[in-house]
Amino acid sequence: MTTRAYRASLLHSIANPDDVGIEASCEYVEDGLLVVTDGRIEAMGNSNTLLLVLPKGTEIVECPNCLITPGFVDTHIHYPQTGIIASYGEQLLDWLNNYTFPAEGAFAEKDTAAEVADLFLKELLRNGTTTALVFGTVHKQSVEAFFEAAQALNLRMIAGKVLMDRNAPEYLVDTPESGYADSKALIERWHGKGRLHYAITPRFAPTSSPEQLSLAGKLLAEYPDVYMHTHLSENLKEIEWVKSLFPERSGYLDVYDHYKLLGPRSVFAHGVHLCDGECARLGETGSAVAFCPTSNLFLGSGLMNLPRLEQHKVNVGLGTDVGGGTSFSLLQTAQEAYKVMQLQGKNLHPFKAFYLATLGGARALRLDDRIGSFTQGNDADFIILDYHATPLLSYRLKQAKNIEERLFALMMLGDDRTVKETYSMGVKVHQR
Template sequence: MPLTRKAYRAAILHSIADPAEVGIEASYEYFEDGLLVVENGKISAIGHATELLSTLPADIEITHYQDALITPGLIDTHIHLPQTGMVGAYGEQLLDWLNTYTFPCESQFADKAHAHEVADIFIKELLRNGTTTALVFGSVHPQSVNSFFEAAEQLDLRMIAGKVMMDRNAPDYLTDTAESSYVESKALIERWHGKGRLHYAVTPRFAPTSTPEQLTLAGQLLGEYPDLYMQTHISENLKEVEWVKELFPERKGYLDVYDHYQLLGERSVFAHGVHLCDDECARLAETGSAIAFCPTSNFFLGSGLFNLPMAEKHKLNVGLGTDVGGGTSFSLLQTLNEAYKVMQLQGARLSPFKSLYLATLGGARALRLEDKIGTLHAGTDADFLVLDYNATPLLSYRLKQANNIAETLFVLMTLGDDRTVLQTYAAGKLVHQR
């Protein structure tokens, strides 16, 4: 294979550590006039343009961006592929919303043509918004995952997905059985897990929709394939928390249900966690599990405010999730706009550098992929974005008043959206151009 080497010159910013652990100043690297060198889908060098240019061959192709910022690709640790067609559905809290909107929408994925069409729209939306890796819920139908992975494989994206396991407390047209969910998941794992940059996640929807038998088999799958992911929901809504207590009276609490069935671990990501207690946060951290913080959907469905400071206290890995369709935007920039407000309502602050961390390196750590994505370090996958300072008239005007990179970054996260993403690169290839 011939060597393909290209360079990209612009302002460059990436997270290198969690600000909660090392302080803000030590948490990022910023090059006002930076250069990113990419070889065969990997980053080979990053630094000041003045220092790196002299080390490059004379004939290298250099793309120079004015008024732009290069960052790592964004990482969405919780999103639902089959809910694309019902995003922005009106007026319900979690349990009613599932029955009124979600389940009927997900039922359409029995149709292969529909699954293909939505997978295509979904991936285009992710890339348009600068999301290069996502942890994705399919529907109960294996076809939803096959369609998604087929589309992701064509673009060589690093994606994680799984077929929902759901054998009770849902409409008959949308349930599997404990046994069929195990067999279908296993077939998907054998076909897709570790193929290219794709990974499989065992996906029980949430404790109320799985019998003990199904949760047992979900835990069994994790034991059979040691590097699988596990994704589910936890403590999103107070009525949901009460329902779990009624369904599993023998367990200490919501997290203990998953713990009992051996679903906690280094590649286990639990969405929401709005109503977790201290002990549950400590247990999640102890097992290496992670939380997907989904501020937009927590506001939209009236679920509550995620306690990020409590998670930080326990050194619990936290990524960011759009949670489309409970969340109303594929944009992680817009999701960070909401995350800032969640902290404000709790009397806490969310610095722009912590926000950058949550959307990039924090998500990568939650997924145990920080050696591959989430930063722009040499040797990592060349998944990166070019953000346009002049994407909208207001953004352009406002950024001219910004005095430093902290202010610029914060404005990008409050005023920015899909229009701000000029280009998205995955494994060194241009996969979205505005």
């Protein structure tokens, strides 16, 4: 048995601030000790107390001027789009045709997929993200390459092969039958292997035929513990397109509902233009939404109404949505979420933003019994944030009076430079 203790300031969310109030939503220890035994959280608390009861010979890692938090959870991202991040000048549907589809065509080659998967995971870890819900491409080998890379680092990752049998270039379409067979084979091989999970992944309603959506629902019924991951109500032209393709359905969400794709492990990216009835249906079915503010702003999609979703008890996490999103950093993503709320006359408290990036994301993925907080027995996925990462951040934090102000400054000024170290199951997987 191996035990190691990390000494720094500690912060983790223990509840949604909307449920218990701001003050009761987080646990903060100014001079804390995080005790890790064999890759799991053994204890967290005041260092003076825990130092007295540590096993003799325990290694203590001193982290001065640092804040230790759970690893970030990204609830929506596309690893094949790493190479098109920061591409100029399009909204959603043109973005897909002009940038996304050509980039994804290269993933027919597994060597290309493996190279990008390695770069992508390193970028996640540099930014403190230890769990993500990830789109592959239509190619089965894109998911094989991703899972192989994630398994080598013992990361908790969720991914799936895109299902797309129409309204896309010929070199990127599958068929209802091949999509079903490939997904089934990937589930059998990878779901539950180590810390990996599978997500049934129709790109979005316009690129899947009714036959394909029906088979996706069949898969979900056959494997109820896998995830379902797709896009929903991101862009107004997209919504009109869905109406024209599925005139018999009452709305965009109803398409997915009809094909039995809603449920506790279903995660819908964006949800920018949802009505109250759709929010209520998401809440009733236990479905989750990924809030992707950098992407929604960059592609001009609109402003997601977070309070409306949460009024209907919908679990929400943050998503970077790279490559439509403009940063792998969930600190930067939280910054943009704050601005999206401001534009709607609302505030986003730093504790609430932190909740969305950690425990809230874990709840959206139904993994809060394993990650997202420092609860005893959880996986020891954590990050060490450096208060002196940049001269400006260091100077600003000297003016901060409490952890709320420090956390807000980290949100506004932090990025990958702020992440000093990243740990997965207690093993260091990134060092700045």
